[in-house]
Amino acid sequence: MTLNILDVSLRDGSHSVRHSFTEDQVRAAARGLNAAGVRYFEVSHGDGLGGSSLQYGLSATSELKLIEAAVSECTTSEVAVLLIPGIGTKQDLENAAKLGAKMVRVATHVTEADVAAQHIELARNLGMKTVGFLMMSHMAPVEKIVEQAKLFESYGAEIVYVTDSAGAMLPQDVTNRIAALRQSIQCDIGFHAHNNLSMAMANTIAAVEAGATYIDGSMRALGAGAGNTQTEVMVAVLERLGYETGVDLYKLMDTANDVIAPIMQQSQEVTGSSLTLGYAGVYSSFLLHAQKAAKQFGVDERDLLIKIGQMKAVGGQEDLIYEVAQTLAR
Amino acid sequence: MTKLKVGIIGSGNIGTDLMYKIERSPVLEMSVMVGIDPESDGLKRAKRRGYEIISNGIDGLMERLDLVDIVYDATSAYAHKRNSDLLTAAGKKVIDLTPAAIGPFTVPPVNLKEHIEKSNVNMVTCGGQATIPMIHAINRVVPVDYAEIVATIASLSAGPGTRANIDEFTSTTSKAIEVVGGAKKGKAIIILNPAEPPIIMRDAIHALVEEEGHEEAITKSIQDMVVEVQAYVPGYTLKATPIFEGKKVSVFIEVNGAADYLPAYAGNLDIMTAAAVQVGNEMARHLQREKEVIS
Numbered sequence: 001m002t003l004n005i006l007d008v009s010l011r012d013g014s015h016s017v018r019h020s021f022t023e024d025q026v027r028a029a030a031r032g033l034n035a036a037g038v039r040y041f042e043v044s045h046g047d048g049l050g051g052s053s054l055q056y057g058l059s060a061t062s063e064l065k066l067i068e069a070a071v072s073e074c075t076t077s078e079v080a081v082l083l084i085p086g087i088g089t090k091q092d093l094e095n096a097a098k099l100g101a102k103m104v105r106v107a108t109h110v111t112e113a114d115v116a117a118q119h120i121e122l123a124r125n126l127g128m129k130t131v132g133f134l135m136m137s138h139m140a141p142v143e144k145i146v147e148q149a150k151l152f153e154s155y156g157a158e159i160v161y162v163t164d165s166a167g168a169m170l171p172q173d174v175t176n177r178i179a180a181l182r183q184s185i186q187c188d189i190g191f192h193a194h195n196n197l198s199m200a201m202a203n204t205i206a207a208v209e210a211g212a213t214y215i216d217g218s219m220r221a222l223g224a225g226a227g228n229t230q231t232e233v234m235v236a237v238l239e240r241l242g243y244e245t246g247v248d249l250y251k252l253m254d255t256a257n258d259v260i261a262p263i264m265q266q267s268q269e270v271t272g273s274s275l276t277l278g279y280a281g282v283y284s285s286f287l288l289h290a291q292k293a294a295k296q297f298g299v300d301e302r303d304l305l306i307k308i309g310q311m312k313a314v315g316g317q318e319d320l321i322y323e324v325a326q327t328l329a330r
Numbered sequence: 331m332t333k334l335k336v337g338i339i340g341s342g343n344i345g346t347d348l349m350y351k352i353e354r355s356p357v358l359e360m361s362v363m364v365g366i367d368p369e370s371d372g373l374k375r376a377k378r379r380g381y382e383i384i385s386n387g388i389d390g391l392m393e394r395l396d397l398v399d400i401v402y403d404a405t406s407a408y409a410h411k412r413n414s415d416l417l418t419a420a421g422k423k424v425i426d427l428t429p430a431a432i433g434p435f436t437v438p439p440v441n442l443k444e445h446i447e448k449s450n451v452n453m454v455t456c457g458g459q460a461t462i463p464m465i466h467a468i469n470r471v472v473p474v475d476y477a478e479i480v481a482t483i484a485s486l487s488a489g490p491g492t493r494a495n496i497d498e499f500t501s502t503t504s505k506a507i508e509v510v511g512g513a514k515k516g517k518a519i520i521i522l523n524p525a526e527p528p529i530i531m532r533d534a535i536h537a538l539v540e541e542e543g544h545e546e547a548i549t550k551s552i553q554d555m556v557v558e559v560q561a562y563v564p565g566y567t568l569k570a571t572p573i574f575e576g577k578k579v580s581v582f583i584e585v586n587g588a589a590d591y592l593p594a595y596a597g598n599l600d601i602m603t604a605a606a607v608q609v610g611n612e613m614a615r616h617l618q619r620e621k622e623v624i625s
Contacts, residue, residue, distance in 0.1 A: 053517060054536035054578060055480050086520040089497040111524040112485060115496045312525035319480055319534030323582045326570040 002244045004214045007033055007041040007231050008192070009260055010070065011082055012216075012223030014046035015285045017265055019057040025263050026066045029219075030073035032255025036248045038231075040103055040129075042080040043070045046224065046285055047316065048107060049081055049088035049096055055318050056285070064095055071100035078102040082133070085115045087316065090122050097126045105161065106152075107133035109314045110140040113151040120155040131190065131214075132157035135315050138168040138281055142180045149185050159188040159214050164203065165315055167196030167225055167278040171206040182211035190214030193229045195221055196278025198270055200229040201237060208243065219256035222264060225284030226274035232256050276302045280309030289318050293325035303328060333359035334614040337397060339388060339413055340404030341365030341372025343489055343592055344427055348402055348603045349376060350590035355607055357614040362397045364390065388413045395420055399617075400610055403428060406491060407498065414450050423613055424450040425606050429498040435506040438608040439558040440466045446616045451609060454506040455499050456598035457481035457518055457533065459605045460566075464535045464581050465511030467555035471547045472539040475577075477513035479503065479535050482521040484528035487596035496520065513537065531585040531597035532569070538577050545574050552581060562604045564588065565597060 010029055014021060026043060033041045045051030045063050052059035070079045080103035081096045093104060104123045106116045113132060123130040132152025137145060149160040162177050174191065181189050191207035193200040193216065204215055217234045221227030235247045273291060277284055282305050290308075294301035304325055313320050336358050338345045345363065349372070352360045363376035368385040377383045382397055384390035388409075391398070400423045403413050410430035417424050426433060433450030436442055440463060445451050453459065461479040468474055481503075492499065500518050507516025523529050539548075549572055559566045565586025573580040585597030592599055 053519065054476075054478050054538070054580075055519065055534065085496045086500070086522070089500055091497075091501075109522065109524065112493075112522050114490075115493050115522065117494065118497070312523070312529075314521060314523050314525075316480070316519065316521040317482055317523070319482075319532075319536075319580070319582060322573060322580065323570045326573070 002246065003208060003238060004040065005038055005231065005235060005245050005247055006080065006214060006216050007038050007218060008216050008228060009041070009218040009222045009231070010066070011042035011044045012046060012218055012228055014044070015224035015288065016222050016227065016268070017263060018288065019045060019052065020060045021066055022061055023065055023069045025259070027069050027073050028259045029255060030070040030077070032251065032259055034074050034077040036251035036255060037246050038077055038252070039246065040078050040080045042082060042105070043067050044082045047087055048084040049092035051087055064099060067096055067101055068099045080105060082107055083119055084108070084316070085119055090119060093119060093122060094126070097128060101128065103129035103131065105131040105133040106157070107135050107163070110134045110137050110148060111144060113148040116152070117155045120152065120157055124156045130157050131159045131161060133161045133163050133192070135163045135165045136283065137162045137164055137177060138166055138173060142176050145177050146180050146184045149181050153185050153187050157187060159190050160185060161190035161192055161214070162207070163192040164194055165283050166281045167194030167200070167284055168281040169203055170197070170199060171202050174203045174206040175210045178207050178210035178212050188213050190216070192216040194223065194278070194284045195226040195228065196270065196274045196284065201233060204229045204234060205237070205241070208238070219252070219260040220264060221268040222260055223284070225277045225287050226270045227268040273301045273305065276305045280306045282309045282313065283315040285315070286318060286321060289321045293321045297325040297329040299325050299328040333357055334399040334617065335359050335361040335397060336399070336610065337362045337364060337391060337401045338404060339364040339391065339401060341367070341370045341376070342404060343599055344404040344603060345402070346372035346375060347591035347599055348404065348606060351603050351607045352610070355611055357618070358400070358607070358610050362391070362394065364388070388416060392416055392420070395422070398422060400425065400613060402606060402610070418449040425609055426450060426452040427602060427606055429455065429495065429502045431502060435510050436609055437462045437506070437510050438562065438605050439463050439555060440510055442609060442612055446612055453602055453606050453609070454510070455503045456483070456531070456602045457499065457520060458503045458506045459601045460531065460533045460583060460585050460598070461535045462506060462511040463555045463559050464552060464583065465507055465513055465537060467551040468537050468539060468548055468579055469512035471551045472541060472544050474511070474513040474537045474539055476515045476538040477507050477511055477535065478517040478519070479507065479533055480519045480521065481598070482523055482529065482532045483598045484531070484595045485522045485524040486528050487531070487592060487598055488522055528593070528595040530595050533583040533585070535581040535583070537579045539579060542577055548572065548579060562608045563601050565594065566601070
């Protein structure tokens with residue numbers, strides 16, 4: 001059985017390098033992914049198209065330049081982009097499509113798929129491979145995920161993703177969700193993990209065994225929080241399990257070692273704070289903001305993240321971190 | 331002084347909430363609610379409260395123009411164009427709560443006086459009403475090169491219109507941040523949070539100013555502006571204190587609604603309707619003054 005590997009280093013990894021990717025870095029990574037035979041890889045600001053902001057961090061190089069550079073390095077791979085309605089717009093998607101992006105993942109909070117109808121429709125009209133991406137999937141029960149996935153499918157999504165944005169899910173949570181989707185929707189199913197509880201690889205196996213055929217990873221786990229399932233490890237493990245990925249493992253390892261490792265600003269091991277993200281169910285990109293705010297206001301970043309988890313913050317609410325840090329400091 | 335008669339087109343959340351607020355106005359008199367669904371909660375409530383109701387939309391209202399001096403349009407950008415053309419041609423004042431933005435963007439504490447004589451004014455968006463006063467408050471101390479706002483609202487308070495047209499929020503608000511707030515460049519982000527119990531509307535305003543410093547003056551200007559907004563939205567409050575980091579200023583706001591129609595968490599609806607009533611009040615006072623001068 002063949003699985004589709006999607007590398008998110010150049011999008012989710014944007015969080016980890018504080019949105020500092022350069023054109024040269026993106027070109028080198030794109031060349032490596034293309035040579036390794038990775039079918040799709042994602043290039044955007046960490047918060048998707050239009051994410052460059054004071055709230056999330058300004059991009060050092062415009063994402064459109066990065067997308068254009070990545071596209072120009074591809075002979076067989078295709079460039080995907082992320083779009084979160086409310087942050088990015090249809091105009092941003094058109095701009096990315098003009099530069100050669102061939103896939104879009106339209107992402108909403110797990111209960112809010114209906115804000116994405118127009119963007120999915122546009123993506124289909126632009127001839128892009130169109131994905132509905134249900135973020136923070138750990139926060140909703142199985143029935144809700146099924147309901148929202150059906151909405152995405154009804155708008156025209158060709159793949160629906162279960163996205164563990166907080167790295168809070170355990171293998172059984174993944175199995176339950178993916179298996180229920182496999183029963184109730186026709187389109188393909190994908191899974192996106194974060195490794196905050198060291199569960200990314202285990203969760204990925206659970207997803208594949210329950211019927212997911214699109215699987216995300218990042219090289220050297222360069223993604224928000226403790227990162228994603230490590231793409232090169234994932235390819236090796238999936239092969240050992242008997243799946244075909246079409247990826248050249250050595251070439252992928254080389255890209256991870258030669259291109260990604262040198263640009264990492266910190267290690268992606270599970271630290272006290274990334275562990276707290278998974279434990280408290282907090283959106284992974286809050287990590288570096290929480291570390292900064294904790295320092296600025298002299299509070300324990302774990303207390304800060306636990307409090308934010310209790311407040312049921314969703315993706316994008318980074319402003320809450322600074323406000324809560326200020327309150328905790330009093 | 332005789333009150334001016336008010337019509338509301340659109341009997342959804344916004345229109346119904348407006349009705350209750352107009353009842354408290356010293357210069358406006360609720361007259362007619364116009365909808366297209368006789369079974370809508372808004373029309374039923376208006377009828378129960380003794381107002382005229384019209385259930386065949388703008389066409390019905392055009393036959394009863396005697397009922398209105400000022401018309402609030404809480405329908406959709408698409409419907410607004412025709413509504414506005416018909417009503418302004420008949421000499422009626424139109425206050426637009428849709429994203430159509432045919433008339434100038436109006437944020438009461440910033441530019442209401444400028445637009446008081448216009449035949450059609452637009453109320454921007456909920457996020458715009460909540461944040462543009464803060465951007466203006468910073469900009470009047472130090473010029474703002476860039477301002478960005480992040481509005482987080484309870485999922486339950488975002489109606490189907492907002493959800494289907496979420497890009498309109500982003501583009502209209504960004505534009506108004508520049509035109510009304512005075513920022514050279516604007517950006518807007520909206521986030522829906524489904525938490526139970528529903529979260530109160532919160533807004534973050536991040537600005538990059540031309541030069542560092544002026545912290546005391548900016549903070550004072552922000553606090554003064556909060557008081558001005560509280561005059562018509564009592565639940566408008568500053569959360570934490572403004573954070574300064576070089577040229578960056580961050581301000582956090584919470585908007586508790588008056589719970590006239592939707593519960594208090596829906597501060598986003600409240601600030602739109604409260605601002606729109608402010609505009610109506612000032613228009614009414616202005617029209618009355620003109621009448622007095624003529625007679």
